[in-house]
Amino acid sequence: MREYLYFPGCSLKGAGAPYEKSLLAVFRALDLTLTEIPDWNCCGATAYLSVDADMGIVLAARNLALAERADGRDVVAPCSGCFLALSKAKAMIAEYPEVRTKVEEALGRVDLPYRGHVAVRHPLEVLSTDVGPERLRKVVTRPLKDFRVAPYYGCAILRPYDTVDDAHTPHVLEDLIRISGATPVDYPNKARCCGGMLTTGVQSVGLRLVEILLESAKEADADAIVTTCPLCQYNLEVYQDRLCKTTRKDLRIPVMYFTQMLGLAFGLDDHALGIDQLFRVPVLTVPAGGRR
Amino acid sequence: MKLIKVVKYEESLDPKFAERVAAEPGGERIWDCIQCGTCSAICPVSLYMDLTPRRIVGMIRAGFRDEVLDAISPWICTSCYACTVECPEEIRITDIMYIVKRMAMRESGHHRFVVPAIEEAFIEMVRKNGRLTESRMGLRVAGKSGLRYALAMVPIAWKLMRRGRLRLLHAERMENPESLRVALAAIENHGSSPARVPARGSRPVVEA
Numbered sequence: 001m002r003e004y005l006y007f008p009g010c011s012l013k014g015a016g017a018p019y020e021k022s023l024l025a026v027f028r029a030l031d032l033t034l035t036e037i038p039d040w041n042c043c044g045a046t047a048y049l050s051v052d053a054d055m056g057i058v059l060a061a062r063n064l065a066l067a068e069r070a071d072g073r074d075v076v077a078p079c080s081g082c083f084l085a086l087s088k089a090k091a092m093i094a095e096y097p098e099v100r101t102k103v104e105e106a107l108g109r110v111d112l113p114y115r116g117h118v119a120v121r122h123p124l125e126v127l128s129t130d131v132g133p134e135r136l137r138k139v140v141t142r143p144l145k146d147f148r149v150a151p152y153y154g155c156a157i158l159r160p161y162d163t164v165d166d167a168h169t170p171h172v173l174e175d176l177i178r179i180s181g182a183t184p185v186d187y188p189n190k191a192r193c194c195g196g197m198l199t200t201g202v203q204s205v206g207l208r209l210v211e212i213l214l215e216s217a218k219e220a221d222a223d224a225i226v227t228t229c230p231l232c233q234y235n236l237e238v239y240q241d242r243l244c245k246t247t248r249k250d251l252r253i254p255v256m257y258f259t260q261m262l263g264l265a266f267g268l269d270d271h272a273l274g275i276d277q278l279f280r281v282p283v284l285t286v287p288a289g290g291r292r
Numbered sequence: 293m294k295l296i297k298v299v300k301y302e303e304s305l306d307p308k309f310a311e312r313v314a315a316e317p318g319g320e321r322i323w324d325c326i327q328c329g330t331c332s333a334i335c336p337v338s339l340y341m342d343l344t345p346r347r348i349v350g351m352i353r354a355g356f357r358d359e360v361l362d363a364i365s366p367w368i369c370t371s372c373y374a375c376t377v378e379c380p381e382e383i384r385i386t387d388i389m390y391i392v393k394r395m396a397m398r399e400s401g402h403h404r405f406v407v408p409a410i411e412e413a414f415i416e417m418v419r420k421n422g423r424l425t426e427s428r429m430g431l432r433v434a435g436k437s438g439l440r441y442a443l444a445m446v447p448i449a450w451k452l453m454r455r456g457r458l459r460l461l462h463a464e465r466m467e468n469p470e471s472l473r474v475a476l477a478a479i480e481n482h483g484s485s486p487a488r489v490p491a492r493g494s495r496p497v498v499e500a
Contacts, residue, residue, distance in 0.1 A: 014426035015457045041422040047414040050393040106478040159373035193336045196370035201407040205340045238448045277455040
């Protein structure tokens with residue numbers, strides 16, 4: 001049994017609810033404990049960097065300092081945006097003494113020492129390295145045979161820090177897809193931007209980026225896209241109907257979290273994985289409890 | 293006949309602009325740029341930009357302060373870090389875009405554009421509750437983006453609600469947002485931001 005601290009982030013408490021459900025279920029099935037960081041706050045996201053970078057870094061650092069105070073275990077941040085914001089704050093504080101001074105000053109006001117000892121991890125990396133393929137394979141009871149999956153990494157877990165996987169030739173997601181018994185399709189756009197916040201700010205551009213990703217997944221004849229981030233999942237999923245109308249292309253495809261895919265392969269219940277909360281439910285040829 | 297000056301004269305450039313950008317964390321390597329254009333090539337949104345990333349970097353170095361701060365480009369940047377990873381000179385171009393955004397927020401008239409307005413609404417909500425409530429943020433965005441946008445979002449919001457992914461009455465907040473406010477207040481008004489900078493068009497005063 002391994003224990004981790006858990007930084008859910010705002011999204012997993014909202015539209016990313018199925019991600020939280022499936023993450024907790026999969027970690028439980030693997031005997032991994034996630035303890036939510038007490039009274040965590042927003043990671044700062046990209047918004048703060050555009051307005052006041054120091055404040056954004058203080059927001060992220062407060063969470064890391066809380067983790068240090070809790071017990072200093074690795075922090076699991078499932079949202080790629082949070083993962084990057086926390087990783088970036090940690091790197092900036094280590095690199096720039098003037099940033100560190102400001103963080104120490106701010107957190108000093110609330111008696112929170114920041115030392116920078118806590119590791120920030122993405123669950124993709126935790127599952128592929130801490131747990132490892134051997135252990136994962138043992139838990140798979142329902143291989144997702146004939147299920148073709150487009151692995152979509154998005155940006156923030158690969159760039160600019162490459163702690164999860166190589167920025168140019170990532171493969172951990174493909175590995176997990178194979179372990180689940182499914183088939184990873186060749187998906188050249190796997191690390192291309194999902195549009196991020198542009199799908200709200202400048203929709204004409206943001207939705208074009210979404211269209212490119214959906215279209216190439218359809219071209220690869222994928223049955224589903226698997227994502228590692230609540231924003232990617234949201235962008236790829238919710239605009240499909242609208243894009244079908246505006247582009248006159250068939251862009252309908254289920255978009256699920258990699259934890260949901262693993263959970264299905266572990267034989268976990270659809271509801272426990274939040275599969276029923278998706279806009280499009282992936283169609284598996286192998287139903288729960290064995291072959292059809 | 294009215295004559296319009298189309299050529300930028302040396303005297304209307306801001307020779308200190310590049311220094312200011314280079315002084316911010318992440319901006320230091322701006323002088324290493326060889327103008328190869330790899331950033332613009334890899335950028336997934338450069339074709340929608342008025343100034344591509346390469347031009348932004350080149351124009352910062354040449355002192356085109358007003359043009360750079362008025363550009364839409366930094367607000368189109370989705371912060372995907374493709375340019376930063378590919379740059380052969382290891383220039384943190386994404387960070388430079390953030391630096392430009394921060395300067396534009398303070399020194400330019402960018403508040404009319406919807407992206408910075410969304411960012412400010414985000415920050416206001418986090419300052420108050422310590423966390424973001426997506427449903428409320430969605431309403432704010434819809435309010436700022438006009439009726440057509442809002443109407444198009446209705447079926448999506450409905451689907452999300454029916455699936456328990458959007459709770460209208462729920463507000464996501466910290467148990468004790470005050471502790472965050474106290475911490476943030478310590479650095480407010482003297483962050484990396486030069487507090488007050490002259491209005492657009494006038495010659496900027498740069499702190500030594």
